[in-house]
Amino acid sequence: MSFAKEVKKEVLKNTLKSRHCNMAFMSVLIKNYGRIVENSGQKSLVISSDNEDIIRKCFTMLKKIYNIDIGVLSKGNSFYIEISDEITIQTILQGMKMWHDNKPDIPKDGVISSLLIPKMCCKRAYLSALFLCQGQITDPAKSYHLEIVTSSEKESEQVKEVLEAFEISAGSTLRKNQHLVYIKDGTVIVEFLNVISAYVSLMNLENERIIKEIANDTNRRVNFETANLVKSINTATKQIMDIELIEERLGLDSLPDDLRQMAIVRLEHGDAPLAELGGYLTPAIGKSGVNHRLRKITKIADELRGTQNS
Numbered sequence: 001m002s003f004a005k006e007v008k009k010e011v012l013k014n015t016l017k018s019r020h021c022n023m024a025f026m027s028v029l030i031k032n033y034g035r036i037v038e039n040s041g042q043k044s045l046v047i048s049s050d051n052e053d054i055i056r057k058c059f060t061m062l063k064k065i066y067n068i069d070i071g072v073l074s075k076g077n078s079f080y081i082e083i084s085d086e087i088t089i090q091t092i093l094q095g096m097k098m099w100h101d102n103k104p105d106i107p108k109d110g111v112i113s114s115l116l117i118p119k120m121c122c123k124r125a126y127l128s129a130l131f132l133c134q135g136q137i138t139d140p141a142k143s144y145h146l147e148i149v150t151s152s153e154k155e156s157e158q159v160k161e162v163l164e165a166f167e168i169s170a171g172s173t174l175r176k177n178q179h180l181v182y183i184k185d186g187t188v189i190v191e192f193l194n195v196i197s198a199y200v201s202l203m204n205l206e207n208e209r210i211i212k213e214i215a216n217d218t219n220r221r222v223n224f225e226t227a228n229l230v231k232s233i234n235t236a237t238k239q240i241m242d243i244e245l246i247e248e249r250l251g252l253d254s255l256p257d258d259l260r261q262m263a264i265v266r267l268e269h270g271d272a273p274l275a276e277l278g279g280y281l282t283p284a285i286g287k288s289g290v291n292h293r294l295r296k297i298t299k300i301a302d303e304l305r306g307t308q309n310s
C-alpha cells in the first residue's frame with residue numbers, strides 16, 4: 001500500500017466525537033462528492049465516488065449527525081448515497097451552509113463557510129477530510145512532498161489560512177490549471193500528520209527519516225574510511241617502489257643502518273600502517289619516527305629518478 005493510502009486509511013478509521021467536528025468533516029465530503037440531481041421534477045442530493053470507503057464514511061456520519069434512514073448503493077464502479085426527501089436535503093445543506101436564497105448552493109470554488117470551522121478541533125477535522133479527498137503524499141522513503149489539490153485560488157487561500165492556525169506554513173502554486181497547496185519539508189509534514197491525527201503514519205514517517213539519516217551517516221563514514229584506506233595503500237605502494245629502486249640502483253647496503261632496517265621492514269610488511277611498522281624495528285620507534293625515515297628513503301629515490309631523468 002502506498003504511504004498516501006495508509007494515511008487516508010488512518011483518517012477514515014478515526015472517529016470524531018463532537019457534532020461540530022463531524023459537520024466540518026462532512027462539509028468537505030459534500031463539496032467534493034455531492035451534487036443535486038433532478039429527475040422528472042424530483043430533486044435528489046447524490047453523494048457519489050468510486051471510493052467505497054469514502055461513501056461508507058459519509059453514510060456513517062450522516063446517520064450520526066441527522067439520524068436519517070439511508071443506504072449505500074452501487075452502480076458500476078461507483079458507490080453512492082441518494083437522498084430524495086426535500087426537507088432532509090434542506091436540513092443537511094443548511095447545516096453545511098450550502099443553502100442560500102432558498103435553494104441548494106454547493107460551492108464550486110471549494111470554499112466552505114468559516115462558520116463551520118470556528119474551533120481548532122473543527123479545523124483539524126476539516127484538514128483531515130481535505131487530505132482524504134484532495135490530498136497526496138509521496139512515499140517518505142523517496143522524498144518529502146505533501147499536496148492538496150484545490151478548486152480555486154480562494155480555496156488555496158482558505159487551506160493555507162487554516163494551516164496557519166496550527167503554525168504550518170505551506171506554499172501554493174498553479175500547476176496544469178490546478179491550484180495546489182504543498183509542503184516539502186519533512187518536519188512540517190510530520191506536524192501536518194499530527195494535526196490530522198494520523199499518528200501511525202507519523203511514526204512510520206519518523207522511522208523512515210531515522211533510517212535515512214543513519215544511512216547518510218554510515219555512507220559518510222564508509223566513504224571517509226575508504227578514502228583513508230586508498231590513501232594509505234597508495235603511500236605504501238609508492239614507498240615500496242622507492243625502496244625497490246634504491247635496491248636496484250645502489251643496493252640496500254648503501255643506506256645508513258636505520259634507513260636500511262626501515263626499508264627491509266617496509267618490504268616485509270607492505271600493507272602495515274606506520275605505527276605498526278615502528279614495532280618491527282629494534283629498538284621500536286613511534287609513528288613519526290617511521291614517517292621521518294620513510295621520507296628520507298623517498299627523498300633518496302626521488303634524487304635517483306632525478307639523476308636518471310637528467
Ligand SMILES: [Zn+2]
Pocket residue numbers: 018020021022119120121122123
Ligand atoms: Zn469541533
